[in-house]
Amino acid sequence: MPSTSISTGSAAGPAPCLAVSGASGKTGWRVVEEALGRGYRVKALLRPGSEVPEGLQGAELIRLELTDQAALERALEGTVALVIATGARPSVDLAGPLKVDALAIRQQCAACRAAGVKRVVLVSSLCSGRWFHPLNLFGLILVWKRVGERWLEASGLDWTVVRPGGLKETEDDLDAQGIRYSGPDQQESNSIPRRLVARVCLEALDAPASIGRIIEVTSAAGVEPLSLEQWLARQPQPA
Ligand SMILES: NC(=O)c1ccc[n+]([C@@H]2O[C@H](COP(=O)([O-])OP(=O)(O)OC[C@H]3O[C@@H](n4cnc5c(N)ncnc54)[C@H](OP(=O)(O)O)[C@@H]3O)[C@@H](O)[C@H]2O)c1
DSSP: OOOOOOOOOOSSSSOOEEEEESTTSTTHHHHHHHHHHTTOEEEEEEOTTOOOOGGGTTSEEEEOOTTOHHHHHHHHTTOSEEEEOOOOOSOSOTTHHIIIIIIHHHHHHHHHHHHTOOEEEEEOOTTTTOSSOGGGGTTTHHHHHHHHHHHHHTSSSEEEEEEESEEEOOOTTGGGEEEEEEOTTSOOSOEEEHHHHHHHHHHHHTOGGGTTEEEEEEEEETSOOOOHHHHHHTSOOOO
16 A cells, blocks of 8 residues: 655755646636645646636646647646546537547556656546446446546556545535545535635545545535544545
């Protein structure tokens, strides 16, 4: 079991650099913002045509297609980890989930290996892997998400999969929300603000015990407020 965490707390040397793909997305820009707030330098990976949300101020913006392997490898060079917040946007292109939620994960894993980036956190979804689910009307998205997860799991990288419930835009009363963490296929409904998902991704980078785990997250008022690290400390070690 790898034991490294990525700390930004050291006074020695420059701040570590984190890459975030899907940085123009509503979870992605929050991951960037949270990372900047914790002292990382951030490379925000965007498509050539992506709109730039305000939350990316202070990050280095790198525009590329994820299918451009050479550009992706160059972008990842010098980074300590990648947070993947890409996801097919609803569209008439029913091949979107295959391309973005499966193939693009494999491309990002390959680029990480080539660039020497060992640590990856993937934002996936509750119910990943389910065949019978209404969300699959959009290009079997939950099936392709599981394929993407499995490619990451088999990549040889130090991976964590974060599976959130329904994503909410609210930034209100976040401190009143406790996060309900679980292992895979334990939760199938409920929601969580994107800001809390972003924080879990950053906490995972600092928690070696999250490596090699699928972690499902939803939130609600009244749930015991636990950090990811506290929840992980209560879990049996994976075999
Ligand atoms: N919506 C929910 O309730 C929900 C629930 C659970 C899990 N999730 C998953 O959580 C993740 C984040 O969701 P979100 O709603 O925050 O995301 P989002 O706002 O829809 O953003 C998606 C991101 O992926 C990028 N992207 C889409 N197609 C791409 C492609 N072909 N190549 C490169 N980048 C591409 C988008 O870039 P552009 O800006 O250029 O389009 C954007 O940055 C996704 O994987 C989503 O499936 C969502």
